[in-house]
Amino acid sequence: MKINWFKYSSPQTFYPLAGKMIPWFAWLATILAIAGLYISFVIAPTDFQQGEAYRIIFVHVPAAWMSMVIYIVMAAWAGLGLALNARLSAMMAQALAPTGAIFTLLALVTGSLWGKPMWGAWWVWDARLTSELILLFLYLGFIALQSSIDDPRRADRAGALLALVGVVNVPIIYFSVKWWNTLHQGSSINMGAAPKMAATMLLGMLLMALAFWMYTVAVGLMRVRCIMLERERSADWVKALSLGAK
């Protein structure tokens, strides 16, 4: 079977398709989150060093992972939009930015709530924390830049450039705990090394990360639908749709 992918690159055909996909991703996110929370709070054992406070890991690490993953995906869509002059790609980038910013903020705040009891400080100017804070500013900068330019196509191009330049920050965040002496603990999971944590802790963290991922897809699709409606307000398909939807 041959699928014509270009057909789905027009907002008019993508809008209903996205609408059909949202409930699936929302349900997946809900089920994964329930399973993840069950393992995080009922199955996972108490940490021998950090007591129960370590349970913050089950939101902190998935949120931090998503903050980086979303940035890379957002920059990829923005870059694609810039290279191919594809409006849907640019809309996808725009739709992901607020969710990425929320996860970055959550990673910082939950990290702070974990740092206080463990390190005795809400915040330190450590390489990991500082580079994650810069990520938040990159997201906010992208959102502010896009909304400050009236012509949407020009806004897309300016935003794409900022997003692409900012990608350099992602490996800095990721490797910061290796490159510098940080107060922040090392990676929970290392590629090429056996995990240093109990299997149930790891499973809880992975399930929560998957739940956040599915949530991001659902919310990203919801937002891209809003952006389509707003940008194509005067298009016939939006008018027809709005008359049909009561």
Place this chain on the structure above:
Amino acid sequence: MQWASWSAFFNMGGYALYVWVSFGLTLLCVVWEVLALRKRSAQALRLSRLLAQE
């Protein structure tokens, strides 16, 4: 099962404030984001309807 009682569970080994605020804020963000997007979508459709009826 790690917990002797419900109160031990809510107490989180003395770290209740840090743990529950972390999870509570995450939940709050999720609920807020979904509600805000529903509202935004309804508003966009309403505005398009007004434009279409003109």
